Amino acid sequence: MPALISRMGKRLRRLIERPASIELTRYEALLPAIGELEPELEKLTDAELTERAAKLRREAEFGDDQLIEVCALGREAARRALDERAFDVQLLGTMGLLTGHVVQMETGEGKTLAGALAAAGYALQGKSVHVISVNDYLARRDAEWMGPVYRLLGVSVGWVEPSLTREERRESYGREVTYGAVSEIGFDVLRDRLVSRVEDLVQPEPEVAIIDEADSVLVDEARVPLVMAGSVDAAVADVEVANVVRRLRLGLHYETDSDGRNAWLTTAGASVVEKALGGIELYGESGAERLAAVNVALHAHALLTRDVDYLVRDGKVQLINASRGRVAELQRWPDGLQAAVEAKEQLPATDRGEILDSITVQALLARYPQVAGMTGTAVAVAEQLREFYRLEVAVIPPNKPNVRVDEPDRIFASPSHKLRAIEAEIRKVHETGRPILVGTQDVAESEELAEKLAKVDLPCVVLNARNDAEEAEIIAEAGKYGAVTVSTQMAGRGTDIRLGGADGKDRERVAELGGLHVIGTARYPSSRLDGQLRGRSGRQGDPGSAVFFASLNDDLVLSYAPDVPDGIQADDESGEITDPAAQRQINHAQRVAEGVHLEIHRNTWRYTRLIEHQRTELLKHRDKLLRTPLAAEKLKEAAEKRYEELEEQLGEEGLVQACREIMLYHLDQLWSDHLAFLTDVRESIHLRALARETPLDEFHRVAIPEFRKIIPTIEERAVKSFEEAEFTEKGLDLAASGVRRPSSTWTYLVHDSPFDSNFEQTLNQVRNLLRRKKS
Template sequence: MPALITRMGKRLRRLIERPGSAELTRYEALLPAIGDLEAELGELSDTELTERAGKLRLEAEFGDTQLVEICALGREAAKRALDERAFDVQLLGTMGLLTGHVVQMETGEGKTLAGALAAAGYALQGKRVHVTTVNDYLARRDAEWMKPVYDLLGVSVSWVDPTLTRDERREAYAREVTYGAVSEIGFDVLRDRLVTRVEDLVQPEPEVAIVDEADSVLVDEARVPLVMAGSVDHATADVEVANVVRRLRLGLHYETDSDGRNAWLTAAGASVVEKALGGIDLYDESGADRLAAVNVALHAHALLTRDVDYLVRDGKVQLINASRGRVAELQRWPDGLQAAVEAKEQVAATDRGEILDSITVQALMARYPQVAGMTGTAVAVAEQLREFYKLEVAVIPPNKPNIRTDEPDRIYASPSQKLRAIEAEIREVHETGRPILVGTQDVAESEELAEKLEKAGLPCVVLNARNDAEEAAIIAEAGKYGAVTVSTQMAGRGTDIRLGGADGKDRERVAELGGLHVIGTARYPSSRLDGQLRGRSGRQGDPGSAVFFASLNDELVLSNAPDVPEGIAADEETGRITDPAAQRQINHAQRVAEGVHLEIHRNTWRYTRLIEHQRAELLKHRDELLRTELAAEKLKEAAPKRYEELAEKLDSDALVQVCREIMLFHLDELWSDHLAYLSDVRESIHLRAIARETPLDEFHRLAIPEFHKIVPTIEERSLKTFEEAEVGDDGIDLGAAGVRRPSSTWTYLVHDSPFDSDFEQTLKQVRSLIKRK
């Protein structure tokens, strides 16, 4: 009876504290059996341990008995290879991953080892595993770090990064477990979709993905398209327009909405622009192209801020990933906006590419029959993980109780008063010798705060997008006695902050003082990002504390909940607000921001779902053309005389490959054209809303018939090329027949448009036009 009451109490507590999370009772019940095997496995030699793991490959099913075996073997392998004995909670995480959950494990609880043991478990079932990370550094680090464990379990492992050749990539993907940044794995998928010979493929069929920082990858980046582009020319911004827009003033010539997602010309602004551009009428049909250029230049001028949204480094515009506070490698805005920002900053324009193919991170993950993930903050997005991926969250308790002190937010009337309070807090805590980690919102804020601290005699180390290459070394030392570290967002840093620094020399001294003190300079747009910052303190039962400073004039509040209730009073001297209504307002603003993010995700997926379905259908056809002689059969059937004529001049294999090259070229070209058409439709679909039609329905109505034209057109164009291609001494000259693939290709990610819906933009333009009349 007492055991039943205890179980019921635990279940009730789980429902209250972590609603929607998976029940762990089944896995907890297996822990004693795993412990019972420890002595037996400890007596085996390394060779015998590897052989015992190999026997799991012969198992027909993978149930609880096998879960016990892999966890026990993994614990023993980690003990020998890394001198780390996996905690019970790490084995719970491993079992959660092996049963297809997103496991929530707090910072410092050993997710990397839990993920490696799960990957080995899947590999021992005969499945290929991709462990996706948030950047290339972590992919290589984790693969090399965990390799001795994999070796003892008889599982092969490697990693992919941008420096590898095609052959090296193919070899890496041939291993049972492959680590890679999610973007790099996605780019390899796109590259494989353009090959014309089977032997050029690098990736086998996907089977299992284990996603590190799952909330960041599966939610924050789910709608970010990865793009494969082919060379066209340099993007050109309208420099004349850029120079005109640069002189416009907010409130007089243009307005922005409260959330900073839209900017539009006022009547006075339109008049100034029209006069400066030679007396054109922007709102007449003849001025449509210039109006588009003006809108893009205005967005670049009014809505995108240097050192917040992007850096200018080495003569290039580099985007900043807002959720990670670092440079977003290979990431760019859609070409027109990218060129407009480059014109604004007066740097050289980058290449403009014809989009050959693209895939969103969400669609990339949908390719895997099995997906599991791990992160420190999953419960907050449990609904989205269930809605978009059919994944359930399993919350793993910490190995040692969390004794970090999370103080209530300290709220101030203005950002300047808040900044003074932050400086005073840093000074007071620093005088005790406790290490301090300050989490800022963006690069500009981190550098402004660091400058103020320097002047106040409080030297600090700064970690932001300008020096993200040094992040591991900086973070490793952030727990030293007396250290002050100012950083942009901490999510996905991948390095724990150990008390006393990397060598832990002063650990006891720092622990006695109270451990790491974390300060947030403002609440983030997501409660998960708040949690990621807090979680840097109090790892593995260490002492620590965390406090967020906030203002009712922070960007979060102004953009998402600007209507602050009246009567909230602030202390006249310090500006501090203790009225509970202020805290409710900030919490409300954060919930609104999270809701907007979710709605954007849903809306994007509504449109991309059809595109992904069409892409899957066409890829089946492409794969058949690539792997079989279907192209030759179709062209032989359509033009038998021409085929016989060419068969006399070419050997059969060469002729089959020529037919394949022709049909694959036209398929790829038509798919690229289709993507461009869908992009145009998507950009103009808001006009349907004005006509009281449902934009999504209209998108489907226009997209589906166009798609159905692709395969017949492929055959029609291929036949024309096949009949017209000239045969020389070196065979058929496909280049002369127009079968020319881009001279160079490159990959990048398209940053989410920072603007609101097209429909709202149109209404604002119409409203402005009405005012002019």
């Protein structure tokens, strides 16, 4: 009876504290059996341990007995290879991953080892495993760090990174476990979709994905498309328009909406632009082309801020990933906007690309039959994980209780009052010798704060997109006695902040003082991001504390809850507000922001789901053309006489490959054209709402018939190219018949619909013009 009451109490507590998490009782019941195997496994030699792991490969099923064996073998392998004995909570995490869940483990609880043991467990079932991380550094670090554990278990491991050749990538993917950044694995998928020979493929069929920092990958970046582009020509920005727009002033010449997604000209602004461009009529037929250039230049001028949205480094515009506060490698905006920002910064325009294919992170992960993940903050997005991925969350308790003190928010009337209070807080804590980590919202804020601290003799180390290459090294030392580290958000995810610094020699001294003190300079648009910053302190039962400073004039409040209730009073001297209504307002703004981002995610997926279905169908056809003589059969059937002529000159094998290249070229070209068509449709689809039609239904109505034309058109164009292709001394000259692939390709990321369509922006401007004329 007492045991029953205890179990019911635990379940009730779990429902209250973690309502979206699964029950751990099944896994907890296996821990004693894992512990009982420990003495037996310790007596084995390394070779015997490897052999025992190999026996799992011969098991027909993978149930509780096999979970016990994998965890026991993994614990022993880690003890020998890394001198780390896995805690029971790490084994709970391993079992959660092996049963297809997202496990929530707090910072410093050993997710990397839990993920490695789970990956080995899947590999011992004969499955190919991709361990997907947020960046290339973590992928390589974890593969090398966990390599000795995998070797003891008889599992091969590799990693992919941008510097690898095609052959090296193929070799890495040939290992049983492959580590890679989500973007790098996605780009390899896109490259494989353009090959014309089977031997050029680098990736095997996807089977299992284990996602590190799962909330960042599955939620923050889910709708970010990875793009493969082929070179067309140099982009051209309208420099004259850029120079005119640079002189425009907010409120007089243009206005923006509250969430900073749109900017439009006022009547006065339109008049100034028309006059400066030689008296054109922007909203007439003669000005249509310049209007598009004005729209994009105005967006670059009004809505994109240097050192917040992008950096200028080494003569190039580099985008900043909003969810990480780091430079987004290879990321760019759609070409018109990219060129406009380059013109704004008076830089030469980069090459313009024709999009050959793209895939969202969400669609990339949907390719895997089995997906699991690990992160420190999953419960906050449990509903999204269930809705978009059918994944449940398993909350793993910490090995040692979390004793971090989370202080209540300190709220101020204005950002300037808030900044003075942050400076005072840093001085007060720094005088005790406690290490401090300050989490800022963007690069500009981190550098502004660092300058202010330097002026008052409070030196600090700054970690932001400008020096992200040193991220791990900087963050590893953030726990040193007296250290002050100012960082943009998500500092060093995947790297522990150890008290006393990387070597931990001052650990006891720092712990006695209270551990790491975390300061947030504003609340983030998501409570989950707040939790991630707080989680940098208090690892493995360490002491620590965290506090957020906020203002009723922070961007979060102004964008999502600007109507602050009357009667909230601030202290005359400090500007601090203690009225509970201020806290409620900030919490409300954050909930609204979370709702807006969720709706954007849902809406994006509603459109991309159809595109992904069409892509899957076309890829099945492409795979047949790539792996079988189907292309040759089709062309022989349509142009038998020409086929027989060329067969004598090329031989059967050469002709089959030539037919394959012709048909694959047209398939890839038509898919590229289809993507461009769908982009145009989607950008203008909101105008259908004016006619009381449902935009999504209309999108489907237009997109489906167009897709059905692709395969017949491939064959028509392929026959034409086949008949026109000329035979030269070097063989069949496909280029002469128009079968010419881009001279170079590149990959990049782009935020899905980073600004509303030209149609919508034009509509806003016309409405604004009409409204002003009426008044």
